[in-house]
Amino acid sequence: MSQDTNKITPDPDFDTDDNAYKLAPKVISAILYAVENQDQALLAELMEPLHAADIADILEQINTFDRRRLVQLYDREFDGEILSELDESLREEVMLALKPHVLAEAVRELESDDVVDLVEDLDEPQQEAILEHLEDADRVAVEQALAYPEESAGRLMQRAVAMAPDHWNVGQCIDYLRKSDDLPEQFYHVIMVDPRMRPVGNVTLGRIMGSRRDVLLKDILEDVFQTIPVTQDEEDVAYAFNQYHLISAPVVDEDDRLVGVITIDDAMAVLDEEHEEDILRLAGVSEGSLTDTVSETARQRFPWLAVNLLTAIVASLVIAQFEVTIEKFVALAVLMPIVASMGGNAGTQSLTVAVRALATKDLTGSNVWRVIRREALVGLLNGLAFAILMGGIGVLWFGSFQLGYVIAVAMVVNLVVAGLAGTMVPVVLDKLGVDPALASGTFVTTVTDVLGFFAFLGLATIVLL
Amino acid sequence: MSQDTNKITPDPDFDTDDNAYKLAPKVISAILYAVENQDQALLAELMEPLHAADIADILEQINTFDRRRLVQLYDREFDGEILSELDESLREEVMLALKPHVLAEAVRELESDDVVDLVEDLDEPQQEAILEHLEDADRVAVEQALAYPEESAGRLMQRAVAMAPDHWNVGQCIDYLRKSDDLPEQFYHVIMVDPRMRPVGNVTLGRIMGSRRDVLLKDILEDVFQTIPVTQDEEDVAYAFNQYHLISAPVVDEDDRLVGVITIDDAMAVLDEEHEEDILRLAGVSEGSLTDTVSETARQRFPWLAVNLLTAIVASLVIAQFEVTIEKFVALAVLMPIVASMGGNAGTQSLTVAVRALATKDLTGSNVWRVIRREALVGLLNGLAFAILMGGIGVLWFGSFQLGYVIAVAMVVNLVVAGLAGTMVPVVLDKLGVDPALASGTFVTTVTDVLGFFAFLGLATIVLL
Numbered sequence: 001m002s003q004d005t006n007k008i009t010p011d012p013d014f015d016t017d018d019n020a021y022k023l024a025p026k027v028i029s030a031i032l033y034a035v036e037n038q039d040q041a042l043l044a045e046l047m048e049p050l051h052a053a054d055i056a057d058i059l060e061q062i063n064t065f066d067r068r069r070l071v072q073l074y075d076r077e078f079d080g081e082i083l084s085e086l087d088e089s090l091r092e093e094v095m096l097a098l099k100p101h102v103l104a105e106a107v108r109e110l111e112s113d114d115v116v117d118l119v120e121d122l123d124e125p126q127q128e129a130i131l132e133h134l135e136d137a138d139r140v141a142v143e144q145a146l147a148y149p150e151e152s153a154g155r156l157m158q159r160a161v162a163m164a165p166d167h168w169n170v171g172q173c174i175d176y177l178r179k180s181d182d183l184p185e186q187f188y189h190v191i192m193v194d195p196r197m198r199p200v201g202n203v204t205l206g207r208i209m210g211s212r213r214d215v216l217l218k219d220i221l222e223d224v225f226q227t228i229p230v231t232q233d234e235e236d237v238a239y240a241f242n243q244y245h246l247i248s249a250p251v252v253d254e255d256d257r258l259v260g261v262i263t264i265d266d267a268m269a270v271l272d273e274e275h276e277e278d279i280l281r282l283a284g285v286s287e288g289s290l291t292d293t294v295s296e297t298a299r300q301r302f303p304w305l306a307v308n309l310l311t312a313i314v315a316s317l318v319i320a321q322f323e324v325t326i327e328k329f330v331a332l333a334v335l336m337p338i339v340a341s342m343g344g345n346a347g348t349q350s351l352t353v354a355v356r357a358l359a360t361k362d363l364t365g366s367n368v369w370r371v372i373r374r375e376a377l378v379g380l381l382n383g384l385a386f387a388i389l390m391g392g393i394g395v396l397w398f399g400s401f402q403l404g405y406v407i408a409v410a411m412v413v414n415l416v417v418a419g420l421a422g423t424m425v426p427v428v429l430d431k432l433g434v435d436p437a438l439a440s441g442t443f444v445t446t447v448t449d450v451l452g453f454f455a456f457l458g459l460a461t462i463v464l465l
Numbered sequence: 466m467s468q469d470t471n472k473i474t475p476d477p478d479f480d481t482d483d484n485a486y487k488l489a490p491k492v493i494s495a496i497l498y499a500v501e502n503q504d505q506a507l508l509a510e511l512m513e514p515l516h517a518a519d520i521a522d523i524l525e526q527i528n529t530f531d532r533r534r535l536v537q538l539y540d541r542e543f544d545g546e547i548l549s550e551l552d553e554s555l556r557e558e559v560m561l562a563l564k565p566h567v568l569a570e571a572v573r574e575l576e577s578d579d580v581v582d583l584v585e586d587l588d589e590p591q592q593e594a595i596l597e598h599l600e601d602a603d604r605v606a607v608e609q610a611l612a613y614p615e616e617s618a619g620r621l622m623q624r625a626v627a628m629a630p631d632h633w634n635v636g637q638c639i640d641y642l643r644k645s646d647d648l649p650e651q652f653y654h655v656i657m658v659d660p661r662m663r664p665v666g667n668v669t670l671g672r673i674m675g676s677r678r679d680v681l682l683k684d685i686l687e688d689v690f691q692t693i694p695v696t697q698d699e700e701d702v703a704y705a706f707n708q709y710h711l712i713s714a715p716v717v718d719e720d721d722r723l724v725g726v727i728t729i730d731d732a733m734a735v736l737d738e739e740h741e742e743d744i745l746r747l748a749g750v751s752e753g754s755l756t757d758t759v760s761e762t763a764r765q766r767f768p769w770l771a772v773n774l775l776t777a778i779v780a781s782l783v784i785a786q787f788e789v790t791i792e793k794f795v796a797l798a799v800l801m802p803i804v805a806s807m808g809g810n811a812g813t814q815s816l817t818v819a820v821r822a823l824a825t826k827d828l829t830g831s832n833v834w835r836v837i838r839r840e841a842l843v844g845l846l847n848g849l850a851f852a853i854l855m856g857g858i859g860v861l862w863f864g865s866f867q868l869g870y871v872i873a874v875a876m877v878v879n880l881v882v883a884g885l886a887g888t889m890v891p892v893v894l895d896k897l898g899v900d901p902a903l904a905s906g907t908f909v910t911t912v913t914d915v916l917g918f919f920a921f922l923g924l925a926t927i928v929l930l
């Protein structure tokens with residue numbers, strides 16, 4: 001019976017155990033074999049059981065040449081949803097590989113919010129070329145959505161909404177839903193609106209089905225109700241869905257009137273993207289995907305490495321002040337990277353915790369000083385632990401108590417500085433409106449390097465010379 | 466009319482603009498004022514409009530002393546959901562601060578899957594103390610869930626399910642739903658089962674409401690249908706929801722029989738936790754939260770810093786081999802940190818991209834060699850760019866063409882190594898079943914440090930001596 005439906009697992013074509021949902025290499029090999037032999041029937045048969053998201057993943061994992069041939073061979077079977085699921089960096093390439101009428105048909109199948117997502121990054125002429133294939137109502141919907149700011153709720157929402165006046169009862173609502181033919185594809189709530197079209201509550205379909213016909217909708221409203229301003233940033237939309245466990249939420253304009261609805265699956269996709277962005281930004285990778293070319297990728301990563309070079313030069317300038325000391329005690333040059341490395345890592349620990357806590361709104365004016373104090377004390381404790389360890393190693397390695405003492409003190413200073421800078425830098429950047437994930441790393445490492453080298457080499461100059 | 470419902474925004478008590486959904490400091494101040502004055506009525510009034518998730522956030526942001534007083538003053542108003550929303554590190558503390566009958570009442574209000582989440586990390590006696598307050602049916606449900614492995618679908622699912630036999634029509638289904646009194650609190654699909662209780666399809670409530678009574682359920686099934694094995698890891702569950710845009714999915718035992726259902730809000734929470742874990746692990750913070758004490762936090766972070774110390778010592782041993790060269794050319798000591806820093810950062814860029822691509826199952830056997838080649842070529846391109854830059858700086862700074870040449874070559878070697886190691890290390894760790902987010906950083910930095918110093922100082926010894 002599962003053949004009737006597009007069932008995805010359990011399916012022998014997919015690995016199980018550790019690799020649940022990972023496409024088995026043999027599926028991809030079989031597909032590439034069909035492409036190689038230009039066997040359109042075999043290709044269609046292999047692709048038939050696959051979800052659009054998995055087909056998109058396959059297109060992302062094969063090389064450009066195979067991708068182009070696959071798209072052309074698959075031809076009229078090509079579903080609009082595959083385009084939606086495809087990584088943005090590949091969409092243009094795949095759209096260009098499709099025959100115009102196949103592309104037109106694929107786009108026509110999509111919901112208006114998916115079309116928005118598809119065309120928003122295209123140039124004006126390409127956008128036009130796609131929109132002209134849509135039916136008038138859909139085209140207008142897409143164009144209106146594009147009028148809202150990028151990454152706003154207005155871009156994310158769907159305009160088809162199931163709603164009911166606030167004086168209706170369950171029976172009226174059910175009759176309306178049964179008759180209506182412009183309901184959203186998927187919906188989970190009926191939004192109750194007042195006479196001025198302002199949403200005043202949500203009723204779940206489950207409650208409607210479980211209630212008698214004469215029960216008033218306003219008596220079975222959900223406890224938690226959340227409206228989303230149409231200009232709100234999509235990151236905040238995702239936060240609201242996650243924080244308040246929303247399934248769908250009405251979107252309102254500046255007069256609080258209903259203009260659309262956002263559902264949790266869209267919010268989940270945004271949450272996923274925002275996390276991806278944060279994790280990559282923390283590592284100095286601001287954008288990009290696995291399918292970007294070598295030169296694109298090199299160009300994307302260059303700026304952050306360049307900033308890092310500058311900060312590394314600053315650290316070198318500090319070292320240069322102590323050339324005389326190093327010349328006499330080469331052991332200092334041997335130990336220097338340890339000081340820098342420990343400070344950098346402790347700083348990264350603190351700053352990652354701080355950046356995450358800022359993103360989840362857990363680090364606020366109410367606890368910021370307590371958190372800074374805690375991180376400094378954590379740095380002090382671990383600094384003392386590593387001072388003993390590394391001081392001992394220094395003494396044993398180089399046979400000099402003074403050297404051991406110098407590296408021990410430097411360790412404490414550097415780890416306390418790492419805790420302080422690791423917390424304060426992201427907090428200050430956030431206050432200034434700069435994304436702390438993007439810029440904190442460089443600043444914190446500069447601070448720990450400069451102060452770490454200064455403490456280590458400065459103290460060495462005083463103690464050893 | 467919005468007063469009727471627990472509406473969260475727009476609300477003057479919350480900041481708007483940038484700080485949507487961030488609790489305004491003045492709300493927290495007012496609450497602390499009420500606590501300070503032991504004003505129970507004022508506290509209840511201030512807390513009334515707040516969502517349980519926001520109350521949990523407030524408890525997380527205030528200090529231990531205030532938290533204890535707040536919990537005790539709030540007393541009988543204390544809702545079970547606040548416990549569910551609370552950070553795990555604080556739950557035990559808050560539960561101990563509650564009077565036993567208040568705690569009992571709070572837990573009784575919760576759905577069984579939330580109770581599971583609440584008690585799964587407690588000791589046996591504490592678990593018992595809470596479970597004994599539950600009604601028999603709920604207690605059994607919780608105990609059965611606890612019999613499934615930790616972090617499995619069985620722990621995540623709710624057992625109350627809306628289901629219908631596969632021969633029913635819409636009318637029969639609606640009548641059943643209207644009569645049934647053990648339906649889940651929230652549900653979005655009716656799961657169609659065969660006579661052996663195996664789920665064979667999902668029907669959305671929207672389709673049921675929009676269809677005539679005589680339409681067969683099997684004719685209005687959803688296209689996409691996904692069952693989840695009860696022992697599946699929750700990380701894979703979250704992946705499936707995100708990949709296939711599921712709203713709810715039936716959970717099945719090893720005989721494919723229906724045992725429960727997972728909804729997207731739970732999957733979204735797991736996705737959020739997994740991201741959090743990945744981002745913290747990449748930074749060498751394996752666990753912990755803002756509310757942990759100083760000594761707990763120091764202890765959690767110590768092991769990773771210790772591993773880092775070991776790898777830094779390995780790098781130092783490399784440097785120690787070239788003491789003679791450094792003694793003659795102190796400029797090398799000055800430039801060393803630049804080599805290490807650039808290699809470390811380029812390596813982090815590559816490894817973060819690889820770790821993310823592994824987590825999203827985008828990096829597979831089909832494209833791994835292409836990705837490794839790409840990263841090596843990106844390293845080569847940027848290595849050449851920084852070789853020119855840094856070579857020039859070396860010549861200008863120290864007036865030595867040979868030194869400029871040495872650092873230029875070291876830069877190219879180090880960035881290519883960073884690209885290779887940054888991709889290969891996580892891929893190999895993943896193959897070995899080790900979480901690449903946890904361990905890659907240390908390995909990659911060790912490789913870039915050791916090879917970077919070796920290339921730089923080794924070449925210097927040959928060229929300059």
